[in-house]
Amino acid sequence: MSHMDFQVLASDGAARRGVMRFPRGEVETPAFMPVGTYGTVKTMTPEELSGLGAQILLGNTFHLMLRPGTEVIRAHGSLHEFMHWPYPILTDSGGFQVWSLADKRRISEEGVRFASPVDGSQVFLSPEDAIRVQHELGADVIMQFDECTPHPASRQQVADSMQLSLRWAARCVAAHGDHPSALFGIVQGGMDAELRLESLQGLLALPLDGIALGGLSVGESEAERLSVLDAVMPSMPIDRPRYLMGVGKPEDLVAAVCRGVDMFDCVLPTRNGRTGYIFTRFGMVKIKQAAHSSETAPIDPACGCYTCRNYSRAYLRHLYRCDEILGHRLCTLHNLYYYLELMAGLRAAISAGELAAFVAAFEATRAAGDPVLAT
């Protein structure tokens, strides 16, 4: 069995608060995992991330195997030593990235052949390869290799793709053997409730340490995504972490936590931070807008992050106008603070049995609008 221990500490309706324990540290759930594609959460140091409350990061197997390659990382020990992050890391399997290459990849039963976006060379990735690479990276949680089903697709296409992912899951389990890292399976099945449940049942026959929902954030509507969650979550095992991959906006996270999801990753807080789109309690602040040009108030006067404690909107807007890296840093930091504080708030609300009130206050404040521009 894996070195991961998962325990549910409290629940409120379908929502759960828990803790994942690894030799490298604890992860409180529901957890948000900042994305460190190339072995760095863009603009941030590891000390800054742990200072914000991040307890686990996500690394992208696909990117790291191409640059710098696993040999370079192994020369340092593992991805942790390479990037100076001593706490747990989850790596994806590369399936989603391969899928996003579209016509530059060819999928077969054996695996996926694709042209490297770095140098155009032909690369082959099988379920066994994906597990081996993740072992080489030294991740604490590794993901099965799966096919991300396109959307929209015919029922037959979705069923075939889901079955392929299931067969790949069994090969990943075999390749994983008794390796001490945790292995998660990925539920596929498009927007079809029946196929999703069939996928989940197939995975539950395998010795997996956690279950993820994949194939979402692929262009579906919010209603479609929630209907998949509503169909699948009640059948999820209660004793293992449930991970909703690649989702999403603050509202999406809150809705998923209420349905029993324990783990999230998303590039939104970091990517939007670099482009000046800032998440706040009261909605989005677009820092490049001229309305902020002389505004001495911070992004959110009630926010406790380093950026809001020390810098005005006018200063941040100025940094973006001048394309200054410090602007990217400060807004990324604020966005991650907001996401991680939101998760901490959800955890506390679940423990207190006050999740409904927390969600109502969250939604009301998010809809209230920017109090600084209003004055």
Added chain:
Amino acid sequence: MSHMDFQVLASDGAARRGVMRFPRGEVETPAFMPVGTYGTVKTMTPEELSGLGAQILLGNTFHLMLRPGTEVIRAHGSLHEFMHWPYPILTDSGGFQVWSLADKRRISEEGVRFASPVDGSQVFLSPEDAIRVQHELGADVIMQFDECTPHPASRQQVADSMQLSLRWAARCVAAHGDHPSALFGIVQGGMDAELRLESLQGLLALPLDGIALGGLSVGESEAERLSVLDAVMPSMPIDRPRYLMGVGKPEDLVAAVCRGVDMFDCVLPTRNGRTGYIFTRFGMVKIKQAAHSSETAPIDPACGCYTCRNYSRAYLRHLYRCDEILGHRLCTLHNLYYYLELMAGLRAAISAGELAAFVAAFEATRAAGDPVLAT
């Protein structure tokens, strides 16, 4: 008189160790001032800068008056509050930047008219304007408005330009009045020792708080620059800080300190950091080179900076290949650490009367070559 107090604490040959005291803090000299063109030392937070030992920053009047404009900064109090740097700031006068606009500017006795590089609008800057803008920025040390003499130029051109800067110096003194910030004059005169001394004598007739050497780092040879220093420095007043503007490489700083210079600014450590050119005890490391691709050693195993304590060359090279902002941060931080440590070493050597030995060891190590690549 200004609120600045300057005291020489020790000397070793022509070199001096001293301290400048301002209401906002002390600055130990010889001092290196990181350059914060647009109200940010590129990639760095103020806390990181003071953590490295920076005690004073340089801000660029020309850039800040165009973006974000002094009204925005004044709405925050001063440049210090705007950029969250509570310690002393020196602002240049804009003369060098106007000069670098080349054919987009027209110089007259009254001042300089130029096209804004931001939006093309016509801007006029006189000595009085430059002082007013620097007062508005709230700088602790402000610089006279001067003309940076082109190089090469005829003796007559150099003399005319130097005389214009002298007349502008007198106008700056008048415009400054009894303002509490310190006002520095700027010695011009090209590479001509006689004109340089004439410029210095002219400035010494004015109530200036410090004397700068301008018009260097304009394409002259090292020998030309040192000959100017050798001509001028012995005639500099001993009771006021001497500032060599815009210079330079570590060797240039050491040579100038030995000749009695107290203050420096230069974009080299920050600009080179962002392009992967790294200053070390043993010379330059070009982090993008393939030689570093699997190197688990840090840039300099003997360096105490955050970057060298925690990251390998392979990781830094990887960040540059992937154009990751963290790479720019980490190498900028190392370069500034190196410059500020070098200044601290020079100060200690002057106090101990061991400057010659310090310089000999500095030069020998810089010439020794990279010990990591050698193994």
